[in-house]
Amino acid sequence: MKRLLVIGIGAGDPDHLTLQAVKAIAAADVFFIVDKGEVKQDLVQLRLDLIAEHGREPYRIAEARDPERDRTTPAYAAAVDDWRSRRALACETLIREELGDGQTGAFLVWGDPGVYDSTLAIVEEILRRGNVTFDYEVVPGISSVAALTARHRTSLTQVGRPVHLTTGRRLAERGATADDMVVMLDAHCSFAGFDDFHIHWGAYLGTPDEILVSGPVAEVGDRIRELRAEARARKGWIMDTYLLRRTPPADR
Numbered sequence: 001m002k003r004l005l006v007i008g009i010g011a012g013d014p015d016h017l018t019l020q021a022v023k024a025i026a027a028a029d030v031f032f033i034v035d036k037g038e039v040k041q042d043l044v045q046l047r048l049d050l051i052a053e054h055g056r057e058p059y060r061i062a063e064a065r066d067p068e069r070d071r072t073t074p075a076y077a078a079a080v081d082d083w084r085s086r087r088a089l090a091c092e093t094l095i096r097e098e099l100g101d102g103q104t105g106a107f108l109v110w111g112d113p114g115v116y117d118s119t120l121a122i123v124e125e126i127l128r129r130g131n132v133t134f135d136y137e138v139v140p141g142i143s144s145v146a147a148l149t150a151r152h153r154t155s156l157t158q159v160g161r162p163v164h165l166t167t168g169r170r171l172a173e174r175g176a177t178a179d180d181m182v183v184m185l186d187a188h189c190s191f192a193g194f195d196d197f198h199i200h201w202g203a204y205l206g207t208p209d210e211i212l213v214s215g216p217v218a219e220v221g222d223r224i225r226e227l228r229a230e231a232r233a234r235k236g237w238i239m240d241t242y243l244l245r246r247t248p249p250a251d252r
């Protein structure tokens with residue numbers, strides 16, 4: 001039987017790696033890297049550095065190119081489904097051709113594999129198709145949400161209160177759905193207009209490029225927009241996450 005490990009590696013700081021993740025990396029014979037192209041080379045490099053530091057020789061690295069996703073279509077869900085299926089096919093080929101029986105393969109997943117990541121759905125799709133069989137395990141990682149709240153020295157939850165984890169796209173479509181919202185995958189600063197909220201914003205969390213801003217949206221929103229645009233232009237990509245917390249009426 002082939003064995004697969006889906007290992008959460010944390011949100012950018014090599015020290016985010018848990019001891020469980022370190023042991024899992026040491027147990028792998030083959031690492032699968034799905035390359036997102038030159039722009040995200042930094043993200044691939046962190047994985048290669050972690051493998052070089054914690055992998056146990058002899059191991060191999062098997063790479064495939066991430067299929068392009070159609071970002072122009074308004075049919076977002078259909079475009080993601082299509083991209084996910086093509087990605088599943090690329091991963092299936094890697095597992096079938098590069099992983100021998102009795103061997104352990106590993107995908108190093110950014111942050112936590114359970115937070116806005118397609119790897120688990122892709123692994124299930126590959127198993128459903130039935131062209132290759134394997135056992136798999138998931139190793140949790142420090143998500144960008146945990147990194148964000150820790151760097152801002154704030155709690156994700158308030159006493160007995162819910163938190164809504166959502167995307168920039170949904171925030172823009174639906175408006176405020178809770179007093180506490182964590183927003184990811186936001187390319188458009190969708191916090192604009194949330195003037196009765198406080199924002200804890202973080203970009204490139206855990207990396208040397210990390211940027212942190214916090215304050216009332218009405219006061220710091222423009223600054224975040226400027227910092228974001230400038231950093232994105234400089235590096236060619238950006239990953240940012242933020243917590244929006246409704247300001248108590250007494251503090252408004």
Ligand SMILES: C[S@@+](CC[C@H](N)C(=O)[O-])C[C@H]1O[C@@H](n2cnc3c(N)ncnc32)[C@H](O)[C@@H]1O
Pocket residue numbers: 011012110111112113114115116117142143144145183184185186202203204205206207239240241
């Ligand atoms: C595809 S999701 C992956 C999330 C990841 N599985 C996690 O647990 O954080 C990508 C989004 O995660 C957030 N993100 C990931 N790493 C980040 C970082 N180092 N700093 C800020 N945001 C990050 C951003 O919102 C980005 O758009």
